[in-house]
Amino acid sequence: MPESTLGVGIIGVSPVRGWAATAHIPALRALPNYEIRALSGHSAESAREAGEVFGVSAVFSDHKQLVSQPDIDVVAVTVKVPHHRELVSAALAAGKAVYCEWPLGRDLDDARAMAELAAKQGVRTVVGLQARQAPAIEFVQELLSEGYVGEVLSTTMLGLSVPGDVVGQPNAYMLDKTNGANVLTIAVGHSLDILNYVLGEFTDLSAVSDLRRPLITIEETGQQIVKTAADQIAVIGTLTSGATASVHAREAVAGGTGFLWEINGTDGTLRITADAAYPEIVPLTVAGAHGRSEPAELAVPKALTQKWPALTSLEGAPAYNVGRAYAAFATDIENGTHTVPDFADAVRRHEVIAAIERSAASGERVKV
Numbered sequence: 260m261p262e263s264t265l266g267v268g269i270i271g272v273s274p275v276r277g278w279a280a281t282a283h284i285p286a287l288r289a290l291p292n293y294e295i296r297a298l299s300g301h302s303a304e305s306a307r308e309a310g311e312v313f314g315v316s317a318v319f320s321d322h323k324q325l326v327s328q329p330d331i332d333v334v335a336v337t338v339k340v341p342h343h344r345e346l347v348s349a350a351l352a353a354g355k356a357v358y359c360e361w362p363l364g365r366d367l368d369d370a371r372a373m374a375e376l377a378a379k380q381g382v383r384t385v386v387g388l389q390a391r392q393a394p395a396i397e398f399v400q401e402l403l404s405e406g407y408v409g410e411v412l413s414t415t416m417l418g419l420s421v422p423g424d425v426v427g428q429p430n431a432y433m434l435d436k437t438n439g440a441n442v443l444t445i446a447v448g449h450s451l452d453i454l455n456y457v458l459g460e461f462t463d464l465s466a467v468s469d470l471r472r473p474l475i476t477i478e479e480t481g482q483q484i485v486k487t488a489a490d491q492i493a494v495i496g497t498l499t500s501g502a503t504a505s506v507h508a509r510e511a512v513a514g515g516t517g518f519l520w521e522i523n524g525t526d527g528t529l530r531i532t533a534d535a536a537y538p539e540i541v542p543l544t545v546a547g548a549h550g551r552s553e554p555a556e557l558a559v560p561k562a563l564t565q566k567w568p569a570l571t572s573l574e575g576a577p578a579y580n581v582g583r584a585y586a587a588f589a590t591d592i593e594n595g596t597h598t599v600p601d602f603a604d605a606v607r608r609h610e611v612i613a614a615i616e617r618s619a620a621s622g623e624r625v626k627v
Contacts, residue, residue, distance in 0.1 A: 265589060268297035268331040268355075270322050270346050271338035274308035276429070278360065278577075279337040284313055286582030289569050292589045293333075299325045322346050326353040333358060333588075339432060340440040344369045351376045358588070360387040361539075362448060362612075363605040365439030370609040374602035385588050386605040388452045388539065392583035394563040395543035396453055399522070399529060402557075403457065407547060408524025413503040414458055417519045418536025420446035420490070423511030427478045434475055434486040441488035443468070444612060446536040447508045450518070451494075452600070452608050453538055454504065458522065461504070461611060461627040464496025468619035472510065494615055496627070508536050517541075530554045540577045 267287055272279045287293045297317040300306035310318035319325045326334055326349050334350035336343060336359040344364050350357045357377070363386050364370040377384045390396060403411070420442045426434065433440045455461070469491040474483045490510040498504050509515070518533035518541065527549040533541040546554035565571065567586040573579040587599045614627045 263292055263589075263593065265293050265332045265592070266296040266330045267293055267333045267335055268299070268325045268328060269295065269335045269337060270299045270325060271336065272298040272300055272309040272313070273305065274312045277337065279335070280313075282578040282581040283335055283337055285573060285576070285578035286570070286585055289573060289578075289582055290586055290589070291569060293585060296330050297325050297328055323349055326350045326355055331355060336360060339438070341365055341438050344373060347373050348376055351380050351382060354380060354382060356383045356592070358385040358387070358585070359602075361605065362439055362444040363602060363609065365437070367606070367609045367613045369439075370602070370606045374606045377602045383588075383592060384602040385584060385599050386602060387581070387584070388449065388600040388604065388608065389580040389584040390449055390453045390539035391456050391600055392580050392587060393538065393543055394559045394566070395531060395545050396457065396538070397563050398545055398557070398559045399531060400457055402529060402547065403522070407527055408522055408529055409526030411458060411500060411502045411522060411524045413523050414454060415521045415523075416450055416454060416506040417516055418446055418450050418506070418508040419512065419515050419517045420508055420510045420536055424472055425476045425478050428480070431477055431484060434484055434488055436488040442490055442508055442510060443488070443492050443615065447492050447506065447615070448608055448612060449539045450508065450520075450536050451506065451611055454506070454520070455608070455611065458502060458504070459499040460607070461496045461614070462499055463624055463626050464494050464614060464618060465624045466615040466618040467491070467493045468615070492615065528554060539580055542575050
């Protein structure tokens, strides 16, 4: 292994399912400058089983033991959102760099507290807004900088979230708005992040938030649960460039468009599409048009898709963009750069989400 290998400890590993097993572990295993050195689970038995499954000998049921290990450079927090603040704070207090999944916290206050602690400790952070690292998004940035659409006049985003009227037991906690993991924070949060990252932040916005399916069936038991998190989010606002932006995310509907993002300019249009409003996971297709012609697919340059050759085998998988974020983070640490979204970037996204909530509650246009 390279001398600059970074030791990683992952908090929240299940031996049978979960985002750590699906994305973080395959991504880290593919990268030569990372080594998974410790895991923690919700119980001693779960941690032991995870260690056996993933070939990691240092396993813990207490996260405090994991973050105190001297050979751990980066702590990855992949648990449910309500636990992020406690676990991230412990890792930061131990002086570790932290990769925390998105949303960073249950709300803006959580996010700000974690960002302030990271700044105080002087450690590097990453938040799981890995859609920024998708080759298609990097390609869109290049096209815009080259003037493909001319001056951006407006942008429109339509997204489909997954649950519908049935949800699996592990995701039932997402039905409770107070847990901070729902259509607004996840489907809208990830989608808005690439919109604002590519086109600039909102100066002001108006929002509508509705709950159209208040009863959801738990798939495994058939039990009906009352949902409190909104399943319809619509936002319209003005970006710092003066462009008009509109976004509508909704839960699963029969035959609905999965994900459509148009960027309309004086000279052309870019259209980014996917099967669902999860640009951080689902592969994106880019199409473009000039004048009155119909959009035609534009191939993402190999220079972008092959940017991190070690990750080629993961292309199209949930681990792909996570791996690209880890790869870029290692380069940032080595070069002193900032190319992956950190906790300060997460706070900005939480601020937009808070503005959406304020506008939807008041019925008024709000500053961001």
